[in-house]
Amino acid sequence: MAKEITSRSENYSQWYNDIVKKAGLAENSAVRGCMIIKPYGYAIWEKMRDQLDKMFKETGHVNAYFPLFVPKSLFEAEEKNAEGFAKECAVVTHYRLKNDPENKGKLIVDPEAKLEEELVVRPTSEAIIWHTYKDWIQSYRDLPILINQWANVVRWEMRTRPFIRTAEFLWQEGHTAHASREEALAEATKMHSVYAEFAEEFIAMPVIKGRKTENERFAGADDTFTIEALMQDGKALQAGTSHFLGQNFAKAFDVKFSNQANQSEYVWATSWGVTTRLIGGLIMTHSDDDGLVLPPKLAPVQVVIVPIPKPEPELIEKANSIAYALKAKGISVQIDNDESKRPGFKFAEYEMKGYPVRIGIGMRDLQNNQVEVARRDTKEKYSISLDGIDQHIESLLEDIQKTLFERAKKFRNDHITEVNDFEEFKNVLENKGGFISCHWDGTSETEELIKQETKATIRCIPLDQKQESGKCVYTGKPSMGRVIFAKAY
RNA sequence: CGGGGCAUAGCGCAGUCCGGUUAGCGCACUUGGUUUGGGACCAAGGGGUCGUAGGUUCGAAUCCUACUGCCCCGACCA
Numbered sequence: 001m002a003k004e005i006t007s008r009s010e011n012y013s014q015w016y017n018d019i020v021k022k023a024g025l026a027e028n029s030a031v032r033g034c035m036i037i038k039p040y041g042y043a044i045w046e047k048m049r050d051q052l053d054k055m056f057k058e059t060g061h062v063n064a065y066f067p068l069f070v071p072k073s074l075f076e077a078e079e080k081n082a083e084g085f086a087k088e089c090a091v092v093t094h095y096r097l098k099n100d101p102e103n104k105g106k107l108i109v110d111p112e113a114k115l116e117e118e119l120v121v122r123p124t125s126e127a128i129i130w131h132t133y134k135d136w137i138q139s140y141r142d143l144p145i146l147i148n149q150w151a152n153v154v155r156w157e158m159r160t161r162p163f164i165r166t167a168e169f170l171w172q173e174g175h176t177a178h179a180s181r182e183e184a185l186a187e188a189t190k191m192h193s194v195y196a197e198f199a200e201e202f203i204a205m206p207v208i209k210g211r212k213t214e215n216e217r218f219a220g221a222d223d224t225f226t227i228e229a230l231m232q233d234g235k236a237l238q239a240g241t242s243h244f245l246g247q248n249f250a251k252a253f254d255v256k257f258s259n260q261a262n263q264s265e266y267v268w269a270t271s272w273g274v275t276t277r278l279i280g281g282l283i284m285t286h287s288d289d290d291g292l293v294l295p296p297k298l299a300p301v302q303v304v305i306v307p308i309p310k311p312e313p314e315l316i317e318k319a320n321s322i323a324y325a326l327k328a329k330g331i332s333v334q335i336d337n338d339e340s341k342r343p344g345f346k347f348a349e350y351e352m353k354g355y356p357v358r359i360g361i362g363m364r365d366l367q368n369n370q371v372e373v374a375r376r377d378t379k380e381k382y383s384i385s386l387d388g389i390d391q392h393i394e395s396l397l398e399d400i401q402k403t404l405f406e407r408a409k410k411f412r413n414d415h416i417t418e419v420n421d422f423e424e425f426k427n428v429l430e431n432k433g434g435f436i437s438c439h440w441d442g443t444s445e446t447e448e449l450i451k452q453e454t455k456a457t458i459r460c461i462p463l464d465q466k467q468e469s470g471k472c473v474y475t476g477k478p479s480m481g482r483v484i485f486a487k488a489y
Numbered sequence: 490c491g492g493g494g495c496a497u498a499g500c501g502c503a504g505u506c507c508g509g510u511u512a513g514c515g516c517a518c519u520u521g522g523u524u525u526g527g528g529a530c531c532a533a534g535g536g537g538u539c540g541u542a543g544g545u546u547c548g549a550a551u552c553c554u555a556c557u558g559c560c561c562c563g564a565c566c567a
Binding site (some may be wrong): 032087088124153155156157158159164165169171237238239240241273274275276277308309310341342343344345346347348349360362363364365372488489 | 565
């Protein structure tokens with residue numbers, strides 16, 4: 001069970017780093033701000049990637065790949081976008097090294113090899129992609145273009161944290177082009193829903209769907225849709241965004257098409273992305289003091305079978321037949337036949353790594369035609385008959401997936417607090433954390449003042465916001481609905 | 490870029506204040522044995538330019554100077 005926010009939040013950062021390390025997900029690299037994703041962490045990313053990719057294809061998208069480098073002149077074309085990312089760009093200025101004449105065995109950047117035009121390492125790919133789309137689009141018949149790219153991007157962050165914020169990260173970015181405003185808006189909305197569905201059904205991480213305020217919006221977008229999750233320490237995590245880009249990029253890159261009446265029009269655009277940050281969200285939604293807890297739908301291995309006390313041939317044989325039955329149901333299974341470690345060590349290890357279900361099988365069990373089943377989410381252990389074990393495990397995995405979501409949702413809902421004055425706002429923020437639902441006068445100035453005073457930002461204006469007249473929690477000016485504030489990652 | 494801290498075995502640390510045998514501990518590793526239903530035990534063993542460079546001294550992990558790297562706290566942020 002997740003502990004109370006108050007007790008964990010003091011050392012939450014350390015606790016998080018411990019899980020990342022001990023579960024074998026990732027480690028810091030020698031390169032500043034970058035992370036090495038280890039095989040187990042990457043396997044989780046692959047599960048996420050495969051599922052998302054499937055959902056993108058089901059909604060009509062195809063994959064392609066665009067260059068890592070963006071010439072500066074292209075990068076700066078869409079001014080707001082360029083300005084928004086300028087502070088965190090890695091820039092390539094030279095293309096060659098040479099031996100240092102002053103220092104044998106060392107290399108220096110060859111000043112002769114200075115690039116005529118600097119190359120920006122993509123922090124996002126709108127620029128390079130819209131430069132390309134210009135050549136691909138002439139007629140309404142060329143539209144829509146529905147392309148996704150799986151890639152790495154670089155944002156030179158000052159302070160980093162594994163999965164949540166690293167200088168280089170893996171993501172997917174969808175970039176679509178449409179003939180009408182309505183169609184582009186529908187696309188942005190659709191992908192917003194795809195993200196919410198993925199977060200809730202697969203990560204078992206409840207999210208609030210909403211739109212960003214002008215302040216928090218993606219640089220270059222007319223509207224940004226977001227899914228906001230709540231972590232165990234009471235801080236919010238922006239888990240995915242979908243942007244309606246209007247005609248901003250079409251105008252910046254001069255991308256026009258002829259409509260059916262043979263009139264020239266600018267193309268309408270969207271972009272949307274999720275990143276390896278989702279793994280951070282997963283960790284901070286479900287894990288406990290014994291380590292990682294993985295939702296079965298994203299666990300690289302769903303069931304591990306541990307022969308007790310060690311892998312005797314008879315036990316291995318039985319384990320194989322259980323594994324065979326489970327695999328027939330599409331369940332992933334691993335049999336631990338390592339003789340060098342004792343059962344207790346293995347139990348702790350698999351708990352740390354978050355395996356959803358562990359089956360223990362010993363001679364004693366075999367005689368009774370049963371095994372011991374341990375579920376990671378509740379830490380319950382019980383013996384069950386070998387007859388019909390495949391059905392039992394199948395429904396157990398479903399139950400674990402559901403239990404994790406319900407538990408996280410209850411926690412999240414318990415930490416949405418309606419607040420009506422600013423003292424209460426600060427009090428809840430300090431002592432309880434979580435989402436604060438309150439009235440806001442709709443101005444960027446007020447949002448900024450609240451941020452400066454409390455570090456809380458407007459996470460989103462919920463899509464299901466109720467019409468309700470009230471007074472801004474800060475200025476007392478009239479407001480027509482509540483927005484969600486929180487401290488965020 | 491501001492403020493603070495750290496640097497000793499693969500990892501985590503003690504020793505530094507107050508200089509003095511062969512630099513130590515836990516984990517991990519190797520070998521052998523006994524074990525094995527919740528992180529086994531015993532024994533033997535391997536592994537170190539004490540971050541780098543210079544200085545003080547009969548003698549430096551320890552004192553002094555410079556440099557380098559890393560971590561934490563701020564500003565920035567998926």
